[in-house]
Amino acid sequence: MTTTTTDYLLHAQDISKHYGAVVALRSASLAVRPGEVHALMGANGAGKSTLVKILTGAVRPDGGTIMVRGRERTAHSPAEARRGGLVSVYQEPALIPDLDIFSNLRLTETPIEPFRHWLEELGLPDLDLSAMARTLPLASLRIIDLARALAIDPDVLMLDEMTAALPANLTERVLEVLNRMRGGSSSVIFISHRMTEIGSVCDRATVLREGETVGVVDVGEGSAERIVELMLGEAVDQQEALAERHHVVAPEQRKHTPRVSVRNLALNTRLKDVSFDLYEGEVLGVVALEGQGQDELFDVLSGWERPHSGEIFVNGQQVSFRHPADAIRAGLVFVPADRAEALLMQRSVRENIALPFSSRLPRWGWIRKKKEHQTVSHSIEKLQIDTRAQGEVRRLSGGNQQKVTIARWVASGVETLLCFDPTRGIDIRTKNQIYVLLRELADSGAAILLYTSELSEIPLVCDRAIVIFGGEVVGEVDARHADEPTLLKAAHNIGTEKEMAEAVSETTTVPLGPETDEEEEAPS
Amino acid sequence: MSAAVSTSARASAGWSTSLVSALRRSGWTISLLGILAVLLLITKAIQPTFGASGIQGLAISVMPLALASVAQAVVVIARGIDLSVGSMMALTSVVSAALMEGRSETAAIGIVLGVLLLGLLLGAVNGTLIVVTRVPDIVVTLAMLFVWAGCALLVMETPGGASAQWLRSLTSGPLLSSWIPKAAVVMLLIVAVIWLPIRRSRLGLSLYAIGSEPLAAFRSGISVGRTKIFAYMLTGLFSAFGGLSLTATTGIATPVPGPYTLMSVAAVVLGGVSLSGGRGGVFGPIVAVVILSLLRTIMTFLNVNTNLATVVQGFILVGVVMVGSLIQLRRSRR
Numbered sequence: 001m002t003t004t005t006t007d008y009l010l011h012a013q014d015i016s017k018h019y020g021a022v023v024a025l026r027s028a029s030l031a032v033r034p035g036e037v038h039a040l041m042g043a044n045g046a047g048k049s050t051l052v053k054i055l056t057g058a059v060r061p062d063g064g065t066i067m068v069r070g071r072e073r074t075a076h077s078p079a080e081a082r083r084g085g086l087v088s089v090y091q092e093p094a095l096i097p098d099l100d101i102f103s104n105l106r107l108t109e110t111p112i113e114p115f116r117h118w119l120e121e122l123g124l125p126d127l128d129l130s131a132m133a134r135t136l137p138l139a140s141l142r143i144i145d146l147a148r149a150l151a152i153d154p155d156v157l158m159l160d161e162m163t164a165a166l167p168a169n170l171t172e173r174v175l176e177v178l179n180r181m182r183g184g185s186s187s188v189i190f191i192s193h194r195m196t197e198i199g200s201v202c203d204r205a206t207v208l209r210e211g212e213t214v215g216v217v218d219v220g221e222g223s224a225e226r227i228v229e230l231m232l233g234e235a236v237d238q239q240e241a242l243a244e245r246h247h248v249v250a251p252e253q254r255k256h257t258p259r260v261s262v263r264n265l266a267l268n269t270r271l272k273d274v275s276f277d278l279y280e281g282e283v284l285g286v287v288a289l290e291g292q293g294q295d296e297l298f299d300v301l302s303g304w305e306r307p308h309s310g311e312i313f314v315n316g317q318q319v320s321f322r323h324p325a326d327a328i329r330a331g332l333v334f335v336p337a338d339r340a341e342a343l344l345m346q347r348s349v350r351e352n353i354a355l356p357f358s359s360r361l362p363r364w365g366w367i368r369k370k371k372e373h374q375t376v377s378h379s380i381e382k383l384q385i386d387t388r389a390q391g392e393v394r395r396l397s398g399g400n401q402q403k404v405t406i407a408r409w410v411a412s413g414v415e416t417l418l419c420f421d422p423t424r425g426i427d428i429r430t431k432n433q434i435y436v437l438l439r440e441l442a443d444s445g446a447a448i449l450l451y452t453s454e455l456s457e458i459p460l461v462c463d464r465a466i467v468i469f470g471g472e473v474v475g476e477v478d479a480r481h482a483d484e485p486t487l488l489k490a491a492h493n494i495g496t497e498k499e500m501a502e503a504v505s506e507t508t509t510v511p512l513g514p515e516t517d518e519e520e521e522a523p524s
Numbered sequence: 525m526s527a528a529v530s531t532s533a534r535a536s537a538g539w540s541t542s543l544v545s546a547l548r549r550s551g552w553t554i555s556l557l558g559i560l561a562v563l564l565l566i567t568k569a570i571q572p573t574f575g576a577s578g579i580q581g582l583a584i585s586v587m588p589l590a591l592a593s594v595a596q597a598v599v600v601i602a603r604g605i606d607l608s609v610g611s612m613m614a615l616t617s618v619v620s621a622a623l624m625e626g627r628s629e630t631a632a633i634g635i636v637l638g639v640l641l642l643g644l645l646l647g648a649v650n651g652t653l654i655v656v657t658r659v660p661d662i663v664v665t666l667a668m669l670f671v672w673a674g675c676a677l678l679v680m681e682t683p684g685g686a687s688a689q690w691l692r693s694l695t696s697g698p699l700l701s702s703w704i705p706k707a708a709v710v711m712l713l714i715v716a717v718i719w720l721p722i723r724r725s726r727l728g729l730s731l732y733a734i735g736s737e738p739l740a741a742f743r744s745g746i747s748v749g750r751t752k753i754f755a756y757m758l759t760g761l762f763s764a765f766g767g768l769s770l771t772a773t774t775g776i777a778t779p780v781p782g783p784y785t786l787m788s789v790a791a792v793v794l795g796g797v798s799l800s801g802g803r804g805g806v807f808g809p810i811v812a813v814v815i816l817s818l819l820r821t822i823m824t825f826l827n828v829n830t831n832l833a834t835v836v837q838g839f840i841l842v843g844v845v846m847v848g849s850l851i852q853l854r855r856s857r858r
Contacts, residue, residue: 058742079745094743098736098802099729107729108744 008067009034009187010055010086010156015064016211017050019395024050025061026211030189032156037178037188039198039219041227042208042427048191051208052160055189056088057081068155082108085155089162091425093141097134101144104133110151118147123173139166139290146174157181158189163197164425164453167290168488175201194454195224207231228428257316259416259447260332262301265310271296272471274310278416278449283442285458285465285479286451287491293471294451298420301449302334303327314416331415337424339401345394349385350376352393353408379411384433399430406437414441417448424453435461455487469493552796552848553808559844560811563818571825576702583705584695586817587769588613592784593791593809594715595762599661600792602755603735603801604654607665609763609788610781611672612646616767618676621685621777632688640764646672647760651753669785676779683778691772707773712810714765719806722758731755736802790841791816796848816841 010032017025025047032038042048053059055066057075065072068084075081078088095104105115112129119127122143133141142162149157163171178188178201190202198205202219207230215230217223258277265274271293278284288294299305301312303321312319314330321327324334336342343352353376383403386396393401402422409417419438423431438461442448450462458465462479467490474493477486567574592609599606620639624632654664695707722728730751733741742748766784771777788809795812797804819840823833 077745077747078743079747082745088743090743092740094740096729096733096736096740096744096802099732103729103732104744106726107733107741107746109726 011067036203039202039205046208087154088158093145115151261313285462288468337421379407583708591766592788596788604661608668610785612763613767614781615676616764617777625686643760643764647757651756655749
């Protein structure tokens with residue numbers, strides 16, 4: 001214990017990992033001090049997930065050493081890592097959908113009382129432990145997963161994109177808990193793409209680029225810029241370019257008939273009464289907190305669900321979708337947050353891109369391979385998809401997968417694009433590329449409806465934004481001049497007397513708001 | 525320590541809510557029992573002489589298939605499938621009958637235990653091959669279907685052998701009342717004594733876990749491979765019980781496997797176990813077996829051509845499962 005070789009709780013050195021010809025990790029190092037919250041940063045494909053998998057024993061490294069409390073250790077399975085005090089919470093919760101929460105806890109031998117304590121701390125005090133995991137919303141499952149990890153008092157807690165797609169109030173509780181853990185005996189490895197979160201809870205940050213550790217930064221004033229610089233290498237200017245181009249666009253070139261008109265749409269209890277117009281050439285943002293009916297809205301527009309009431313018009317003509325194919329035929333195409341919903345994971349990049357327009361060909365007869373090939377190559381180039389592992393989409397990084405889902409619609413000539421949180425869990429560089437692409441598509445005449453869980457994206461990409469609260473449209477904002485605090489207030493529906501009280505208490509506990517724009521937008 | 529905490533938590537959950545959720549979870553089995561009751565009434569209406577002896581006969585004829593379907597249910601819950609159930613039953617049956625022929629009643633006890641061990645071993649071979657080679661379950665067990673069936677023929681080329689008297693008496697005749705067949709009681713006891721403790725243990729949860737979501741199970745610290753092998757061992761064990769029940773109910777053994785494998789898959793599906801794993805139990809399939817068998821009986825009473833009866837049975841299977849999934853769909857929509 002008193003070895004002077006290292007004061008680190010966890011020390012990984014020169015970790016390398018190859019998958020065939022693809023190098024996932026070249027030489028990654030990570031040193032975590034006791035009691036610190038340590039950020040692990042890197043663009044998509046930089047090797048973060050691989051490093052996490054190696055630390056938790058899910059994947060075996062080709063080279064390098066891992067020391068825990070100064071002793072060398074190799075875990076061969078998550079169970080072993082867990083016993084060694086290293087617990088992780090993944091992007092997809094590791095709860096068994098067909099078991100109730102109680103059984104899930106028993107499965108991991110988690111003591112109940114501390115678990116309940118942490119649930120309370122994290123803002124889910126009334127959870128019914130006999131509820132089946134599959135019946136709970138994703139956000140709750142994430143919190144449960146985190147509480148379960150905290151309950152066994154781990155030495156090192158690893159959080160992989162824990163806050164992605166978590167509603168603002170829960171995110172805040174998570175950050176609060178992390179903050180309180182600082183200076184204690186255990187450490188946290190925190191992975192997030194949100195700079196503000198890094199700034200508010202982390203002590204230091206290790207930055208990976210192309211499988212290598214390129215720097216360790218003390219988090220503080222101006223560190224965000226330093227981190228972004230390290231992450232991106234040279235290409236930092238894109239977002240600025242985007243901001244410029246943005247102001248050149250004239251948004252008022254509206255035609256008389258909107259591309260898509262939605263009137264009084266309702267579905268289940270979530271979506272109550274939504275109406276809006278979407279014009280060609282614009283990106284219309286949807287501002288909403290988690291679960292305000294935006295999921296249902298996109299489900300209806302993409303033909304997944306049929307609305308209980310309300311009307312949809314495309315180019316002035318009323319339509320009703322019985323199947324996603326109807327929506328696609330009407331020119332409404334969908335990019336979901338979860339790439340797995342949209343892609344054939346075991347097929348090639350090319351096939352995935354070609355799928356929608358191949359299926360438009362006559363049912364009988366050959367697919368014209370050559371024509372297909374050209375179109376596909378064009379969109380791969382346009383979106384700068386990394387094609388090193390193009391044989392199977394599931395081997396691509398998350399950002400590249402998302403590009404493929406967009407590319408397939410670009411290839412077939414997009415009219416109306418419905419993007420539901422398309423940048424969820426994607427690094428800044430790829431995000432930038434997606435923003436630029438969305439703007440370009442809009443400029444060339446496409447109509448784009450964009451919901452995003454990151455409010456800072458709204459002023460960056462959108463022309464206008466509608467605010468949905470409690471299943472109804474409660475307002476519209478000029479997105480180009482809206483800053484994040486304004487949007488956040490709008491999302492909480494501050495303004496109507498009824499919600500005033502709760503909303504005020506909500507905003508006063510959001511210290512993260514005002515900083516976001518600067519840090520995310522222009523790291524010059 | 526965790527055990528103490530867990531019991532207190534269970535108590536705090538309250539009896540009424542846990543009862544309600546238990547009822548909801550076994551809703552499928554309960555409705556199957558309803559169908560069964562209706563079918564019994566129909567049988568009685570068509571054939572007024574159908575009574576205690578009819579029930580006895582039904583229980584005895586149903587026993588091997590019921591055990592086969594329990595065997596199948598266990599692997600299917602763990603997201604596997606075992607096409608060698610019928611062959612394992614044939615093999616364990618011929619081994620038991622061959623060994624018991626001419627041996628004493630007490631020696632038969634050892635033989636029965638040995639045959640059960642053999643079942644565990646056969647299952648372990650199946651499971652290990654699947655886990656180690658990573659060849660899909662359906663391919664491995666299809667291959668093992670031939671291996672075990674061949675072994676059975678090596679042991680005994682023609683039907684023969686014998687059963688110990690105590691083993692035979694375990695499955696014949698009534699218990700306490702003439703309406704309670706001993707075969708049914710013994711079968712339910714076997715299943716309850718083996719399955720219920722497992723179902724409640726961490727191992728049982730692991731079976732459901734790897735069937736429901738293997739990745740999440742792995743991340744929860746479960747050894748997916750080991751759990752899978754365990755599932756196949758249990759299947760082997762229940763198949764051995766099935767084989768013993770064949771020997772016990774007929775008094776001899778037949779080396780050629782009966783139609784148990786595919787019937788067991790049918791019963792598992794009808795019994796409310798999801799073929800994609802993670803959902804269902806073993807008692808639903810048992811009820812399903814009785815229903816399938818009773819349908820045959822009814823059609824026999826109605827003088828339906830036996831081949832036509834098979835066709836009808838198939839359609840009923842599809843129909844019931846379809847209705848079931850429609851109900852499930854409705855429920856998940858709500």
